Amino acid sequence: MLLFxxxxxxxxxxxxxxxxxxxxVEAALLRKGFKPSKTQFMIRGYGHTGFTxxxxxxxxxxxxxxxxxxxxxxxxxxxxxxxxxxxEAELEFxxxxxxxxxxxEYADVMYVLNDYMTxxxxxxxxxxxxxxxxxxxxxxxxxxxxxxxxxxxxxAPGSGVGVExxxxxxxxxxxxxxxxxxxxxxxxxxxxxxxxxxxMLHFENLKDNNTSKAFGGxxxxxxxxxxxxxxxYSFYNTNGTGEPGSEYEKTGAFLYALxxxxxxxxxxxxxxxxxxxxxxxxxxxDAFFTETHDDGDVEDYTFDNESNSFYVQLxxxxxxxxxxxxxxxxxxxxxxxxxxPEGAEWESQSSQYSFGLNYWLxxxxxxxxxxxxxELEGGHGxxxxxxxxxxxxxWAIGF
Amino acid sequence: xxxxKIFGIAAIVIGTLATLTLTSxxxxxxxxxxxxxxxxxxxxxxxxxxxxPSPSSYNDVDWSTIELxxxxxxxxxxxxSKKIFEFLRTAN
Numbered sequence: 001m002l003l004f005x006x007x008x009x010x011x012x013x014x015x016x017x018x019x020x021x022x023x024x025v026e027a028a029l030l031r032k033g034f035k036p037s038k039t040q041f042m043i044r045g046y047g048h049t050g051f052t053x054x055x056x057x058x059x060x061x062x063x064x065x066x067x068x069x070x071x072x073x074x075x076x077x078x079x080x081x082x083x084x085x086x087x088e089a090e091l092e093f094x095x096x097x098x099x100x101x102x103x104x105e106y107a108d109v110m111y112v113l114n115d116y117m118t119x120x121x122x123x124x125x126x127x128x129x130x131x132x133x134x135x136x137x138x139x140x141x142x143x144x145x146x147x148x149x150x151x152x153x154x155x156a157p158g159s160g161v162g163v164e165x166x167x168x169x170x171x172x173x174x175x176x177x178x179x180x181x182x183x184x185x186x187x188x189x190x191x192x193x194x195x196x197x198x199x200m201l202h203f204e205n206l207k208d209n210n211t212s213k214a215f216g217g218x219x220x221x222x223x224x225x226x227x228x229x230x231x232x233y234s235f236y237n238t239n240g241t242g243e244p245g246s247e248y249e250k251t252g253a254f255l256y257a258l259x260x261x262x263x264x265x266x267x268x269x270x271x272x273x274x275x276x277x278x279x280x281x282x283x284x285x286d287a288f289f290t291e292t293h294d295d296g297d298v299e300d301y302t303f304d305n306e307s308n309s310f311y312v313q314l315x316x317x318x319x320x321x322x323x324x325x326x327x328x329x330x331x332x333x334x335x336x337x338x339x340x341p342e343g344a345e346w347e348s349q350s351s352q353y354s355f356g357l358n359y360w361l362x363x364x365x366x367x368x369x370x371x372x373x374x375e376l377e378g379g380h381g382x383x384x385x386x387x388x389x390x391x392x393x394x395w396a397i398g399f
Numbered sequence: 400x401x402x403x404k405i406f407g408i409a410a411i412v413i414g415t416l417a418t419l420t421l422t423s424x425x426x427x428x429x430x431x432x433x434x435x436x437x438x439x440x441x442x443x444x445x446x447x448x449x450x451x452p453s454p455s456s457y458n459d460v461d462w463s464t465i466e467l468x469x470x471x472x473x474x475x476x477x478x479x480s481k482k483i484f485e486f487l488r489t490a491n
Contacts, residue, residue, distance in 0.1 A: 080464040115477035168476040177474035363450040
């Protein structure tokens with residue numbers, strides 16, 4: 001009995017000691033180990049992968065292709081120094097045609113000056129409209145593809161290297177946001193290496209080719225207090241796009257964009273309606289370029305260097321449905337056009353219809369099933385027409 | 400010519416925006432912005448680009464980091480940003 005009593009006492013004491021130790025350790029960890037530091041480092045980002053099947057018809061040749069897309073991994077690095085200072089960067093790793101492409105999307109430092117002004121410096125996404133700055137990540141973009149006129153070979157600038165001032169404020173009974181920036185200007189393709197792209201603008205110059213910078217900005221306006229509707233105007237201007245001493249040194253360019261967004265849960269439709277639209281226009285000052293014919297003759301030519309593109313997208317998600325499966329479905333349609341200058345070697349007119357059915361697995365992950373039909377006429381020295389039909393099944397996730 | 404075009408387009412845009420500003424001025428709206436709760440601002444602003452995030456997706460410290468990133472990226476007002484992320488930190 002005495003033995004049982006002593007052993008029981010020892011066990012009870014040990015249990016009590018263990019509990020005390022546990023609480024002390026917990027308190028110490030809370031105080032030391034898990035106490036949030038003043039600086040925070042975080043990795044976020046997104047990725048996607050899927051399957052794409054394409055049928056192309058040029059009138060005299062029909063081709064079929066299908067492939068599993070290797071996927072894209074786009075990590076975003078956030079370093080929060082304090083409540084006002086942050087560094088952010090995004091890389092994009094893409095497997096394309098058996099190669100690994102690495103994209104340097106942005107890397108900038110930002111400082112909040114006050115409630116109405118934040119300054120950014122470095123390489124940042126340009127607020128030329130809203131698509132490239134806000135909507136292009138694969139877990140946000142409702143389609144696998146970008147609208148015509150955006151991305152590689154497009155006319156809308158995506159990012160720039162320079163400084164930016166931005167902010168948002170209430171004015172009277174309305175809400176506004178603004179951004180204004182000074183970046184390295186675009187470079188005009190003089191056609192010496194790529195005659196089929198003579199007169200085309202190239203953006204994202206990590207190092208400027210002349211002293212003319214690009215000055216641009218965007219102003220956004222919310223007419224209603226529920227922030228459902230936003231109307232924006234953007235511009236991008238430069239006084240010179242060519243190399244110093246070249247005839248294109250003073251060839252300027254002016255681009256502008258109009259964007260519209262309406263997102264609202266509408267009870268009468270039992271769901272969420274999302275409308276997005278953007279119109280882009282680019283005008284480069286007239287310049288002469290050189291064309292070398294097959295027989296060796298050299299000829300100067302010029303053209304009205306004006307391009308435009310637009311897209312309209314409508315999506316509907318029955319978020320108020322009582323069925324869990326149905327409420328995660330999303331129906332989406334998009335139309336886009338892209339027209340490049342008449343008379344240019346890269347003259348083209350293209351249009352695209354897109355239809356999609358998405359299923360949201362969570363707030364940041366979706367499966368995208370889409371069908372696109374595009375018609376393209378001209379482009380890069382070609383004067384033929386092509387019809388391209390694309391079927392895609394992709395899975396995108398933000399993290 | 401280019402300057403004329405820039406000012407022409409700017410005048411049209413500003414005129415349109417000014418008209419919309421005047422038409423959107425109402426007593427209801429004057430108080431609507433200021434009386435928006437954090438949950439309302441979260442539901443109305445995040446969804447302009449992406450689905451509304453679940454508050455439980457991140458802890459308080461992570462939300463603070465995301466707060467600065469999104470305030471700048473989405474061009475939120477200081478008032479909206481404060482309300483939205485206070486709500487997320489409270490509800491997670």
